[in-house]
Amino acid sequence: MPDIDERSTALRPTRQRRAITDALFVATDFQSAQEIHESLRGAGEKVGLATVYRTLQAMAEAGEVDVRHNPAGETTYRRCSDSHHHHLVCRGCGRTEEVTGPAVEAWAHAVAEQFGFVDVHHTVELVGLCAACAAAGR
Amino acid sequence: MPDIDERSTALRPTRQRRAITDALFVATDFQSAQEIHESLRGAGEKVGLATVYRTLQAMAEAGEVDVRHNPAGETTYRRCSDSHHHHLVCRGCGRTEEVTGPAVEAWAHAVAEQFGFVDVHHTVELVGLCAACAAAGR
DNA sequence: TTAATTGCAAATCCTTTGCAGATTC
DNA sequence: GAATCTGCAAAGGATTTGCAATTAA
Secondary structure, three states: OOOOOOOOOOOOOHHHHHHHHHHHHHHHOOOHHHHHHHHHHOOOOOHHHHHHHHHHHHHOOOOOOEEEOOOOOEEEEEEEOOOOOOEEOOOOOEEEEEEOOOOHHHHHHHHHOOOOOOEEEEEEEEEOOOOHHHHHOO | OOOOOOOOOOOOHHHHHHHHHHHHHHHHOOEEEEHHHHHHHHHHOOOOHHHHHHHHHHHHHHHOEEOOOOOOOOEEEOOOOOOOOEEEEEEOOOOOOOOHHHHHHHHHHHHHHHHHOOEEEEEEEEEEOOHHHHHHOO
């Protein structure tokens, strides 16, 4: 009863998927399916919105992209790995600072190892009040 | 030109708001507006779903509750502060481990200070493959 | 009495699905 | 030719909004 090779979803390299992959590669930050779709349209690539959703989902499942949810509740994607940063967002004015967290990266690794997890990615979000807003009594 | 006291949104202590606050207090983890609504119904409290949404939003804006998005994309809420934990989620089977991160807490504080932010809350999420799934070739 | 709050239902918005036709293997 | 993949439009779900009635201050 061959069951071993079950998981090899083998995504076919279609024009649309190539386009989406490229869009993800060019982008620096997380993007929603809708944003990617618009971006492709703008670039002249004709790809259906549903296809974008389906492809991103498949890629996420295959571990090819990282997923997160933006404050607006949209699901957003970003190509995996490479040194990334986190965000420090002001709850008052929405101002965003990019921060890196060597300490966090290390911690994430340690925790993953401790629990026997592999291929661990992480998302960190800091939300607070910036000095200006705090001064304004926000 | 009095403008100073502008931000005091002064939420009125209505029956509904009290009920929602209580529900949040009892809960240990993040809950969606819908879950809270159901929970209230079950407890005999009659509160409109829209009110739950509006109240939670207001509380979030006032910094009285923390907000996050669950994997399903729903917005979830939890009362602020008190020692909390983070999650290590398996991308293969969905298994979830609770982890604490003194290191992360410290880092968050440091970063906040460095950027002049105050009252900073944070969310951390680790996603990877658990040992079992990794062994299964997921 | 005045301004805030609520409920309900309608309206939005993001995302998923059904299905016939196009595409890759 | 068989299994995938696409696009379109319809369907789903969560969240928001309009508005008249209700309630707190």
